Amino acid sequence: MKIWNRLIAHFPAIKTARQTSLRPYAALIAVAGFSIAIALGLEIRTHLNFQHHNTSGVVGWVSVHQYPKQQEFFFYLFALVGVPSAICVYWFGWIGYSSLVAKWTNRPVDAVLKAHAFAALPLLLIWRDIYHLDRSWVVRLALPIGLSIIAKLGFLLFYILRPSVASSSTPPESVSFPPQRNRLPLPRILSLSWVGVKYLAFPVSIYLLMYSGHIHGKIDLFHEGERLAPLNEMLHGGIAFRDVYVQHGLFQNIYLPWFASKVFGPTLEGVRRMERLLDPLGYVALYLLGLQVFRGGIVTSLILVTIASGENFWVSPRHGLGLISFALVANYLTHHRDVGLFAGWQRIQMGKGEEKEGGKKNGRLGRWFYAICNTHHISRFAFCWTFGWRLVLAGIITSLAFWYSTEIGLYSLGGIGLFLLMYSLQRGISGGKRPLPLICYGGGALVGFWIVGVYFFLHGTLDDAIWNTYIQCGYQLETWGLAFPSLAATLKPLADTGLRNGWREFVLSESFRWFLPVFIFLVAAAYLTYRWLRGGFWHADGCMKLLLLLLGGIAFFRTALGRSDGGHLTYGATFLWLLCVFPADRSIGRIVDHLRLEKADWKPRLIGACKSAWVILPMLAALWYAHEVHHPIRTFQGKWGRLMNNPFAQKLVPEKLERAGNIDIPDEQAEHIKTVVAYIQRHTARTEKIFDFTSQGAYYFFANRPSVTRFHQVAYASTPEMQQEVIDALERNQTQLVIFKTGGWFDNIDGITSEKRHPLIAQYLRDNYELAININGTQILMRKSSAARKR
DSSP: OOHHHHHHHHHHHHHHHGGGGGGHHHHHHHHHHHHEEEEEHHHHHHOOOOOOOOOSSSOOOHHTTOOOOOHHHHHHHHHHHHHHHHHHHHHHHHHHHHHHHHHHHTTTHHHHHHHHHTTTTGGGGTTTTTTTTSOOHHHHHHHHHHHHHHHHHHHHHHHHOOOOOOOOOOOOOOOOOOOOOOOOOOHHHHHHHHHHIIIIHHHHHHHHHHOOOOOOOOOOOOTTTTHHHHHHHHTTTTTTTTTOOSSOOIOOOOOOOOHHHHHOSSSSSHHHHHHHHTTHHHHHHHHHHHHHHHHTHHHHHHHHHHHHHHHTTOOOOOGGGHHHHHHHHHHHHTTTTOOOTTTTOOOOOHHHHHHHHHHHHHHHHHHHHHHHHTSSSHHHHHHHHHHHHHHHHHHHHHHHHHOOOOOHHHHHHHHHHHHHHHTTSSTOTTTTTHHHHHHHHHHHHHHHHHHHHHHHHHOOHHHHHHHHHHEEEEEEHHHHHHHOOOOOHHHHHHHHHHHHHHHHHHHHHHHHHHHHEEEEEEHHHHHHHHHHHSSSGOOOOOHHHHHHHHHHHHHTTTOOOOOOOHHHHHTTTTHHHHHHHHHHOOOHHHHHHHHTOSSSSHHHHHHHHTTTTGGHHHHHHHHHHHHHHHHHHHHHHHHHHHTTTTTTTTOOOOSSSSOOOOOOOHHHHHHHHHHHHHHHHHSTTTTTEEEESSSSHHHHHHOOBSSSSOOOSGOOOOOOHHHOOOOOHHHHTOOOOOEEEEEEEEEGGGGOOHHSSHHHHHHHEEEEEEEEETTTTTEEEEEEOOOHHHH
């Protein structure tokens, strides 16, 4: 606080720049800083190249192609940190230079600030042909920067030649807040009814609209095997983490199919039915988050859900708990919008008379309670519950999200934790109060962790759960990483045909969908930096919620940066349309506020509404893009038609495959699986363990045979140490039967054969097994005799 006051004393232009009349000029400076940051970032990208390093021994697409995946992460974080930093540096440079010029020439500070903001206009020329990445950015930056410097020198020369004696006093800082509507309180019965409609009727309607009871179709032996193989192990008495490796999350891989087996029976049909019941919950959670961040409430949230449920986009149920935790934090911000997040963190003060009165009513225990509540720590706990229960609940749900899907829980923890940390660093908050929001949230996260963790602690497998989580986080990039699309290739339509002719092909390209979230993140980060520099950031409800959404989007996009394919892009872009719809919702709300202002003539109301109408053009562009890429209206019509035809009705089909249930499977696949399963069951006992080298864990389930290793998908045994663990299990168990190949894509994931991915296991199989049968491409090995192995 003292440092800030000293800065203002030396540079009075800081306060002047925050005046309402100077906002357009401050915005121009922010745009100029953003332009310079993008240009410099593109230039650095061409010179700073990482070399691939693989110390884990994992063989994957990244290591085979020597692709420096770390470079993508570096530039992703560099852009998100570099753009705000560049804006801050340029903004403070504007302030400092203007302060010196105003003092030297005796000119008014506000006039100098305006002049030097105009001098930044040439920097917008950077965007003129930014899509030509093959040209030198040093040369291209010379003209805009040179023109800007010439303009600054020109203004300085003008001030020197025409001196002024005007006062340079700084008017007081002015921070305006959006007008608030006065709402008449509703009768209690109407208020409760509206809450029921908002939080019950509409979520149920969204659930019914998104529900699809379709359970028929081809079996994905790999992805459905991620649930069927753990279910098979659980049915054979296994325990999660110790006997079953968990790839995505405890509930996602283990307890979802286990609950399905209890409700619908231990069949593939039961697992699919449970998945269909859970599928709409992601959209319901998205709607609930929209209610907390949008001023438009139900209307804007329904528009968001309609876009998100279109083609080429979806919100999975495993994102649901993470979104709910963000919704609770946003609700906390709404609740304390007027009084501040830290309001209420006051110590309970009770006089002696109050203690005596409480003691008379409650006896000795009452006197003890009232006395101890007046102590520092207990009063803090009391207000933690009174004012921080939403954060406590958000922490609990974040931990439950972790147990549902490990990555979603970690992303939510990182995004929300970083937001609360940044909030606690604002000026004007005493040191004792700063950690309280994080304490509430962290305490809730610990409670949520132990709600489930105590079960594994009692079974002695908590260390296995921690190790499993480390494997999930530590080796996924090397195992599953793919190259992010090339920026040069994405901009190629513009470079070849120019902006006028190639923009449509560029915008509707597949690669553009990859860079759109990153660009939205950069724009949001730049805007928030501008708002922070302008003042009143932490008093603005919209800024806090936009920052919360931005941090969530940055964390969740980690999925797309890892395995860069279409499905994982959709998983990673969960917050994209939240961030796209947010500014339109806020601007329309401001327009309505201006038009509904009381005690004002129509002219100022209309002028205020027109100032907020800038959002119409980008809003129309976003709606056009959503219509062209996601087709939300057409998709909504299809979902409505399905709802009208009773989505719960099921087509009855005879069981084609044991343990598959009454689902319609292509005859060719059903016969093939049945033949393979029959061979396995004929040559192994019911409790005998087998091994699948094809990562198609569904075979364990259909054959009703346990896995010899916890890595039921061998693709997860990526490091040499984990491969050795599989080999030790095979040797210890003397496993007789191994499914070696199936002739499909999963024998050659990402163009890399299983033998190359797992060389130690492949060598062990070559030394100890021989081909027993080839069933239409599915090769099954049997263990060699001792004599054959010696030869």
